[in-house]
Amino acid sequence: MSSSENSATDVINFFIDGQPVAAEPGWTILETARHHHIHIPTLCSHPAVTPWGSCRLCVVETRYGKRVQVIPSCLNPPVAELEVFTQSERVKNVRRWVLEMLLAECPASREIKKLAAAHGVTATRFAITDPEEECLRCGLCVAVCNEVVGVQALTFGSRGVKKVLETPYRVPNNACIGCGCCVSVCPTGALQKRLDTVRGDLSRRTGHGFAH
Amino acid sequence: MGKLKSVAELESLRAQVLAAPDRPVVRVCLGPGCLAQGADKVSRAFKAAIQERNILADVQPLIKETGCHGFCSQGTLVNLYPSDLFYVQVKPADVPEIVDQTLREGKVVERLLYADNGARYRSAAEVPFYKLQHKVILKNVGLIDPLDIEDALKAGAYRSLVKALTQKTTDQIIDTVTIAGLRGRGGGGFPTGFKWRKVVENARENPGPVFIVANGDEGDPGAFMDRAIMEGDPHAVLEGMAIGARAMGAEQGYLYVRAEYPFAVRTLNIAIEQARALGLLGQDILGTGFNFDVQINRGAGAFVCGEETALLASIEGRVGEPVTRPPYPVEQGLWDRPTVINNVETWANVPHIIDHGAQWYAGVGVPHSTGTKIFSLVGKVKNSGLVEVPMGITLGAIVEEIGGGVPGKERFKAVQTGGPSGGIIPYEFKELPPEDLKLDKVGLQPRGFMPMELKNLPVDFDSLAQAGSIMGSGGMIVMDDRDCVVDVARYFLRFLEEESCGKCLPCRLGLKGMQEFLNNFSQGKGAPADIDALASLGMALVDGSLCGLGRTAPNPVLTSIRYFRDEYLAHIVDHKCPAGVCRDLITYRIDADICNGCTLCAKNCPQACIAGANKEPHTIDQDACIRCGVCMDVCPVDAVVVA
The missing domain is CATH 3.40.50.11540 (NADH-ubiquinone oxidoreductase 51kDa subunit)
Structure with a gap:
């Protein structure tokens, strides 16, 4: 470890895949890895919003003393001397299964196909329910709409396997200012097709209430 | 009575309550099990009978509607004070007799006492179901009026x-x-x-x-x-x-x-x-x-x-x-x-x-797991209900002595502890071949290993975890040879899939995916390698899910694969369900030698696919049969067999 890194007292020194790394206070393991050009795949992580931890592709195996865990790197800050493994069997097992299931869940998404292929997953054993589906319900669009834009034009409806992305009361709504932030953060491009269901037909929008 | 302003005022109120004249008490269990069997009607019948007869005015018996007494399979339960008599399966029609015989005359209504193996038990404390229990938390449950x-x-x-x-x-x-x-x-x-x-x-x-x-x-x-x-x-x-x-x-x-x-x-x-x-x-x-x-x-x-x-x-x-x-x-x-x-x-x-x-x-209990724990003992046991036992008691004692063993002629097969996220652990010792720890091959940590017979497994936090299960909140489901582990695992997964919040992908997609595997198995489809694939998918949920729901959801699958791999293989390779549960793999047949031609099965068959003349052996049309099992349930001579 270089002496310049050690000079800052509150820098956290730990290891990723055996390589010594240093994290600024407040960084997560994922941020530290990216800073050091160590690749960890993610779908639901975006610097603009608070980490949410829904895709679980960024899981890493950590060892601290005797304690071995598999945790999402986007949510967890490192501690000094922590050993992080981004390619252990347990980690790869989670990633491969999530990607294989995503191939069935979002069969229309090119991005997911590419990401899965990069991890050696090219086919899925699971049943495809909607061949046109691209949305993986990662929640980035909901978070950016709420946290960054400051409105709640988008939300999740239902629960569990029935969870869907929709607008409040399932009607196009006034809250949407048509900024397109949701489209730009969407990891699969699913929002592009849906934007009009959120903001409605702009030509019929009056500015006072919503005529339709 | 106003607010108590000091400890002394509380104690004087308590002394005042304790000094009240002793009255005979009829405690009617209004727990969920008894309530389902009409406990509220029994309680009303008591009140009406006492008012109607008016002879007991001098004694003034108190009808107390209490919480659960625990012995749910024998509901409605009635405990009497001061005679300490314990009546089971009380129906509203029995109430006048109890009032006339016991409350007025002090006689025992023999037929309402709990009977087991020829013995009749006068008080609850003598009943084997209660004898081994150690009531601390439940001591006042069933004793006091919760609304007072x-x-x-x-x-x-x-x-x-x-x-x-x-x-x-x-x-x-x-x-x-x-x-x-x-x-x-x-x-x-x-x-x-x-x-x-x-x-x-x-x-x-x-x-x-x-x-x-x-x-x-x-x-x-x-x-x-x-x-x-x-x-x-x-x-x-x-x-x-x-x-x-x-x-x-x-x-x-x-x-x-x-x-x-x-x-x-x-x-x-x-x-x-x-x-x-x-x-x-x-x-x-x-x-x-x-x-x-x-x-x-x-x-x-x-x-x-x-x-x-x-x-x-x-x-x-x-x-x-x-x-x-x-x-x-x-x-x-x-x-x-x-x-x-x-x-x-x-x-x-x-x-x-x-x-x-x-x-x-x-x-009380054992080191590291002290005190008592309440379990709800359900499934294929004679005495089902709520039991409170000291930690560290063996599973065999709970299931056989308190639970009274299996009701039919089948044998105990397994116990599922800890609810839908618990593990299915076999009742009898299973020799696990070393290659059975297949999870190790993909580099995953082996989960749970049970080095002893379940009978002797102490029920405490650590021993259950070691066996691959969890204490959970205390559910305990007993299974016999007529329960298929593939089907049970599928049932719990369906429940958890329904209840998953859907936030993280391993849980939302994984519970659905695991069910796809199990649905295939229950139809006899799949390859033996799929069992290992299912186990490694289970491990992905354990490692990848956000909260305890997803992290423990694969437990029934992982433990049943570990301990009952032969049963999974029977489904996949032999296309048979040894327990006779999975509908796509079984047939119902009527044994012509036993069938007395009572026509009951034919009358009840929803598909009307059972043929046969009166007093002649019947036959089932296998093409039309939907394998609902109604014929088996209604047959008075057990002529319907499943294979």
């Missing part, structure tokens, strides 16, 4: 709160709970005293209010331990919370009760009002300057809200979805303040620890 605080005071309620307020410092309370070794009864088994200490430390660093929460969101199918406590002895929970509040300096408590428990909500609300009226909750409790109040929050039907972070989100009014820990609730819980969240049963333990002392409590 005076009855609770008579049984000693709020004695421990007085002790905590007047004789112990806050540190001493926490130390007592720590030394007693109390561990969270919600399933996690986290040391309660440690948790409380953390809250105090965090509040010291970051001054402000702290909150305490009781988790009564009991959602496991077939489990009703917390319900029995909340409906049978609500003051024990309130008292436990008050003691905890005193120890941690909290002034507000929240009782989160699931929506499906309207009786528990009603009982707790009445209990809270009565406690407030007496000044046992509210401002300046018993003149000691201690303030504490409790509010009830009703769940909205989501199983996942039993997970602590989801529960706190629900109380705050947000969507009931778990968030990642850390920060733990003891650091940032309700409104980002340190919050302690314990199960209802854990809270109900606290007054007993303060009352009898840490050493007494630590002496």
